[in-house]
Amino acid sequence: MLNVIKHDAITEIQLARPPVNALNLELLRAIQEALADAVRDDARGMVLSGTQGMFSAGVDVPALLTRDRAGVREFWREFFATCAALAHSPIPVAASITGHSPAGGAVLSLFCDYRVMAQGPYRIGLNEVQVGLVAPDCIQMALRRIVGNYRAERLLVSGTLIDAEQALACGFVDELTSVDEVTTRALHWLNETLALPRHAMLATRQIARADLLHAYADMDSLPIDAFIDGFFHPQTQATLHELVARLKKKP
Template sequence: MLNLVTHDAITEINLARPPVNALNLELLQALRQVIDEAVRSGTRGIVLSGAPGMFSAGVDVPALLGRDRAGVHQYWHEFFTTCAVLARSPVPVVAAITGHSPAGGAVLALFCDYRVMAQGTFRIGLNEVQVGLVVPECIQFAMRRVVGAYRAERLLVAGAMVESEQALSYGLVDELAAAEQVVPRAIQWLNQLLALPPRAMLATRALARADLADAYADVDALPLDDFLDGFFHEETQSVLQQLVARLKKKG
């Protein structure tokens, strides 16, 4: 589910769960474990990449709909824990957005330090509203940090998916590159950061990201039960079931 590539002092964690890198429980657990292990092993930076044309399609909705409340709670707790690991990472993380990045894929990218996206017709955004899900405050907060309060409101309420050029203009991603250059450019940016005096850079980074780290200091304190109530709401379940039915037809 994950491929690890070492680039000198940088660890690339490549999402490898075909066909669309859907985030199931096992992938999230593996991702969190690999990030922790990379940090313990002394990596100085992490690049999180996906497959050509698809960074991650987000939450594995078909798998999630088959779970009871306890199972859904376990999944979302793991999802927010993964967000916390990225938010509180002691080393910088770059999202190499190699293609489409809806919903959960976009969320993971928001918690990284920097975002390089493939140019072209690829889309990114938090489209949860379109599938009947409420975007919780802890995710809205991460979006506001990146694009500002008003732009976050407009994108979140509409559940908007925007193409790469528009994402760049909104600040949702930091730069664009040709698809085959997304990972090399992410590594290049990270190497430039790592060339700075490390103590000063890392201490300044920690101060700059303290609000995000503090927001995810205790995942158990997040209003997960409220989020689950929304997930099991009749409207949400109906929309998600329709989504799964469409996906099965495409398959």
């Protein structure tokens, strides 16, 4: 499910769950374990990457719809725990957005320090509304701190997926490059950052990310149960089942 690649002092954690790197329980737990392993092995920085053309298609909705309420709660708790692991990473993490990144894929990138995205016909965004879900405040704040309050509101309420150029223009991503150079550019940013005086850089980073650290300081304080209530809303369930039906018809 993951490829872990060492680039000297930087560890790359590459999502490798074909065909679209959809997030299921096992993949989320693997990401958390890989993040912890990299820190324990004294990595100085990390890259979270996908495969060419696809960073992550987000949550594995077909699999999630087969789970009962306890199973759905287990999944979403692990999803938020993965966000928390990225938020609390003691070392910088760059997102190598190697292609499409809707919904859950986009969310994970927001908790990284820097986002490089592939140029081309690739889209990114929090399209939860379009599939009947309500993005909770702990996710919305991650977008607000990146693109600002008004832009976040417009993107969230419409559930719009934007292209790479639009993502760069509104600050959703920091840099665009060709699809085969995304990880190279993410590594370049990390190497420049890691060349700075280490204590000052890390201490300043911690202050700058204090809002994320505070929001994800206590998993039990996150609105997981309210989010799950929304997941089981009849209209949401109908929308998600329609989505899965459309996906099954695609060649």
